Amino acid sequence: MELTLTTLALLIPPFLLIEGFFSGSEIALLSADKLTLKARAGQGSQRAKLALELANHPERILSSTLLMTSLCVISISSLISLYVHKIGSRHADLIAIAITSPLVVLLGELIPKTIYQKYATKLAPWVAPAVQSIFWIFYPVTRILSGYTSRLSRLLGPIEELLTGKRQGMREEIRQLLSYSRKESEIKSSERKMIKRIFDFKDTEAKHALIPLIKVEAIAEASTIAEALERFKSHRHSRMPVFSGRIDNIVGVLEISDLFLAADTTQTIRAHITPAHYVAETQSLEDLLQEMRIEESEMVVVVDEYGGAVGVLTFEDIVEEIVGEISDEHDTDVNTHKQMGENSWLVQAKMEILQINEDLKLELPEGEYETLGGFLLQQFGRIPELADDLYFNTPAGSLKFTVRKASDRQIELVLIELTPSPSRDDRDGHEATPKD
Known part of the structure; x- marks a missing residue:
């Protein structure tokens, strides 16, 4: 068949449509709301079930869509290049690139991905069968591509985050800002605690x-x-x-x-x-x-x-x-701490470290625990018994913790006694070493 301008106009649009379909399918399956898909699958939707299965195996999605979009781009480039060379242009290769690039990038990638991402959850069940079919039809090739994709994921992070533009590093940046603002007293402890909880929420099991x-x-x-x-x-x-x-x-x-x-x-x-x-x-x-x-x-x-x-x-x-804790009509209002002296308090072990630091200004360090009980369990390395005590230094001064009430499973009440530092204004915010 002779390659004319009319032939070119008839052959290129189908390749662009196929490229756009698989480019959009990729972003739709990776961006779809998994919980909505799970709910629809539970209601009997086989398409939603398949979309959910693919979403949980992003390497299958990428290998299938990459194969099809690459074939389409190669086909379009080849057709345009052949036609430009046929008409005998002096700069055939440059002209071919100039024509091909806007077509495959704009019409085959950007526009479809924008549309499909906007309606990702609705479209995912409908595009899933095509993506799954390509994966199995070209299995030897897609299997190899899946292997490379998995290795790339281990090096650079989850595929869906890389391709959908999610920035997980943003959380760490905000955590660093919170740490800085704690030293500068720009954010109240209660506000900082809520912000921290919001950013930890996704990772909390x-x-x-x-x-x-x-x-x-x-x-x-x-x-x-x-x-x-x-x-x-x-x-x-x-x-x-x-x-x-x-x-x-x-x-x-x-x-x-x-x-x-x-x-x-x-x-x-x-x-x-x-x-x-x-x-x-x-x-x-x-x-x-x-x-x-x-x-x-x-x-x-x-x-x-x-x-x-x-x-x-x-x-x-x-x-x-x-x-934080929500009180309902059945909750009783119980104080979590009681002033015993000028620098001593009887504190419930369930009181949160951030709240202690805000109310009592003791500057206890934050860590892989939330409550005073968790902090003491980490320091003791065991469940302490009644009257066990522990010394710990903070910028606020020397603290003595004495267990006043405990069971064989948990700490319940703790007496905290503070010996203030000679100069409480000279604080660097660093954790001190507990005394033996």
């Missing part, structure tokens, strides 16, 4: 926010409605997890509102139990919050790798990870 089983008020599956109502009355909860046999075998959740209309309170609660919503202890709170919103769950059961329950999480517990 369920196991770090759950209510452990030891503190969970649960009810046995074999309990009667009358017994359940009495438990609700005495513990002042609106819902409780239900266990079968052992406390770590939580089978559901019981709402007090479901028992009000029960005609026979001698019957067991089994008919009123809502099946438990199980989540992995390693699931991020950000994903879990969206999942609970979509599933309309008020309480979830957190399980470990063996399937045993390790605790529960409510919507309120997750929100508290950002805004």
Whole structure:
């Protein structure tokens, strides 16, 4: 077939459309909201299920789309180059590049990606079958490309972040600003604490926010409605997890509102139990919050790798990870610390380090813990006993911590005594070394 301008005009648009389709498909599958796809997959959508599977294997997406877009770009470039050489131009190669580049970059890449990214979650289920088909049709080639993509990901970071332009480094920059502002007193401790929680939220796993089983008020599956109502009355909860046999075998959740209309309170609660919503202890709170919103769950059961329950999480517990403790109509207002002398305080071990530093000006260091109890457990290296004490230096002065109340599982009350530094104005903000 003779390569004329008409032939060129007929052949190039299909290649541009194919290139644009796969360029857009790449960004749509990588940018789509996984929780929405998961919800649609749960409702029976096979397309959404396939899109979710691909989104969890970005190397498959990239290998398939890279192969197809490359073939299209090569085809377009070859056609234009052949035509320009045919007409005998002196600068054929330069002219071919000048024509090809705007076509493949603008029409084949930028415009499709902009459109597909805007409607990523809607389009992802529809483009997934084509991307999956290419992956298997050209499997030997796509398998090799997937291997290179995986290696690139290990070197440069997650593929979806590289291709969608997400900047994870921004968080570290803001954390550094928070650290600087702490020294300069530009941001209040409470404000800094909330900002820190917001930026830590995405990386916080369920196991770090759950209510452990030891503190969970649960009810046995074999309990009667009358017994359940009495438990609700005495513990002042609106819902409780239900266990079968052992406390770590939580089978559901019981709402007090479901028992009000029960005609026979001698019957067991089994008919009123809502099946438990199980989540992995390693699931991020950000994903879990969206999942609970979509599933309309008020309480979830957190399980470990063996399937045993390790605790529960409510919507309120997750929100508290950002805004701090929320008091509801059933909470009692208990002071977390009490002034005992000019420079001594009786402090509950659950009081947060940031709050201690704000209220008592003790300048305790921040670390892989949130509460005074966590700080002391790290310093002692064990669960301390009653009357155990510890000395620790901070820029505020020398601190003596004495355990005033503890169980065999946790610290409850601590007496803190401060011997101020000779000059409390001369502070460099560095952590001191604890005394033996």
